[in-house]
Every structure is written in C-alpha cells, then in structure tokens.
Amino acid sequence: AQKVTQAQTEISVVEKEDVTLDCVYETRDTTYYLFWYKQPPSGELVFLIRRNSFDEQNEISGRYSWNFQKSTSSFNFTITASQVVDSAVYFCALMNTGNQFYFGTGTSLTVIP
Amino acid sequence: KAGVTQTPRYLIKTRGQQVTLSCSPISGHRSVSWYQQTPGQGLQFLFEYFSETQRNKGNFPGRFSGRQFSNSRSEMNVSTLELGDSALYLCASSLVAGMGTGELFFGEGSRLTVL
Numbered sequence: 001a002q003k004v005t006q007a008q009t010e011i012s013v014v015e016k017e018d019v020t021l022d023c024v025y026e027t028r029d030t031t032y033y034l035f036w037y038k039q040p041p042s043g044e045l046v047f048l049i050r051r052n053s054f055d056e057q058n059e060i061s062g063r064y065s066w067n068f069q070k071s072t073s074s075f076n077f078t079i080t081a082s083q084v085v086d087s088a089v090y091f092c093a094l095m096n097t098g099n100q101f102y103f104g105t106g107t108s109l110t111v112i113p
Numbered sequence: 114k115a116g117v118t119q120t121p122r123y124l125i126k127t128r129g130q131q132v133t134l135s136c137s138p139i140s141g142h143r144s145v146s147w148y149q150q151t152p153g154q155g156l157q158f159l160f161e162y163f164s165e166t167q168r169n170k171g172n173f174p175g176r177f178s179g180r181q182f183s184n185s186r187s188e189m190n191v192s193t194l195e196l197g198d199s200a201l202y203l204c205a206s207s208l209v210a211g212m213g214t215g216e217l218f219f220g221e222g223s224r225l226t227v228l
Binding site: 037043044047091099101105 | 116117146148154155156157158168169171203205216217218220222
C-alpha cells in the first residue's frame with residue numbers, strides 16, 4: 001500500500017523564520033519518486049521538486065531545501081527566511097511503479113508579516 | 114505558452130444530477146490526469162489518460178468516468194451526484210505518461226458544490 005503522511009495540518013511562522021514541513025511515506029516499491037507541490041490560493045498546484053528513490057542527495061534551491069532519508073522514509077522540506085509569499089498549502093506526493101500519484105493531505109503554511 | 118485550462122471554474126448542482134468537467138492540457142501534452150480535492154481526504158487520484166486511452170484509475174465508484182479526445186482535451190463526468198462529491202476537481206497535464214516524468218502542470222480546478 002502506498003501512503004503519504006503530512007502530520008502538520010497548519011503551521012504559522014513569523015516572516016524570516018525558518019520552517020520545516022514534514023513528509024513521511026510508505027511504499028513497498030523499490031523504485032519510486034517523491035515530489036513537493038505548492039498550492040497558492042488560486043488553486044493550481046505548482047511543481048517544486050522531484051526526487052527518485054535512488055538519489056538521497058539533499059537539494060537546495062535558493063531558500064528551499066529538501067532532506068530525503070530512506071532510512072526513515074521521510075522527505076522533509078525546509079524554507080529558510082520565510083516570506084509572506086510562501087503562504088500556501090504544500091503537498092508531498094509519491095509516484096509508484098504503477099504511475100499513480102499519492103498525495104499527502106497537505107500542510108497549510110501561513111507566514112505572518 | 115498557455116497553461117492547463119479547466120471549465121467551468123465553479124458550478125452548483127443538486128443531488129442526482131450529473132456533471133461534465135472539461136480540461137484542455139498544455140499544447141503538446143498528451144497525458145491528462147484528474148484529481149479530487151476535499152478537506153477531509155486531500156488530493157485523490159481519479160484517472161489518467163494518454164493518447165485517448167485510460168492508463169490508470171483510482172479507487173472511485175463507476176459514477177466517475179472520463180475520456181480523452183484526439184486533441185488531448187479531456188472530460189470527466191460524474192453521474193448521480195451525491196453531497197460527498199462536492200470538491201475541487203483538478204486536472205493536470207504532462208508531456209508524456211510514465212514513471213518519473215512527474216512534472217504535472219495543474220489547472221486551477223473546477224469547484225463543484227452539490228446541494
């Protein structure tokens with residue numbers, strides 16, 4: 001069974017604080033992909049990152065960084081020096097060998113000016 | 114480059130009615146997938162079409178159906194609407210189907226309210 005868990009339903013931080021969004025996944029597949037998407041108030045999901053199961057290198061893109069740890073089945077997302085524009089719902093997702101996406105329930109991030 | 118276009122953006126139906134939602138993918142994209150987003154269940158995969166063929170289907174009842182046309186535009190239909198069908202229906206397109214492509218481009222969704 002495939003499952004993605006985002007235990008944090010809502011997070012509020014003050015601008016310029018760092019924030020980490022947690023993602024834990026379950027799959028029996030050895031080959032899979034993990035993703036993060038951002039959903040601003042307008043509704044459409046915006047792709048942020050894709051990571052395959054064989055690449056555990058952490059990635060940094062500007063203020064965004066991702067920590068993939070297979071040992072704990074986690075793919076956490078950190079925003080450094082948060083800004084008001086980062087306010088959105090963030091989804092973690094798993095794509096398995098059946099080519100189906102499994103999304104977490106999302107974490108709503110509010111950055112307070 | 115135009116994005117994924119979904120119509121209508123908002124609609125209200127009553128129980129028992131049926132609804133058809135439309136999705137026009139990004140030009141050149143041949144894969145279209147549909148998702149239902151509700152506060153309680155989050156985002157759930159409905160189905161995926163590629164070159165007019167349904168490649169994958171999620172765990173939804175047969176009241177939910179879809180199709181894809183030769184120009185890659187897709188429609189989904191929900192018959193005999195129930196209150197629980199109220200949701201944001203998101204369409205996503207990608208250049209190809211298959212493992213690892215993953216860069217889905219989403220539309221803004223069609224928000225369905227069933228009264």
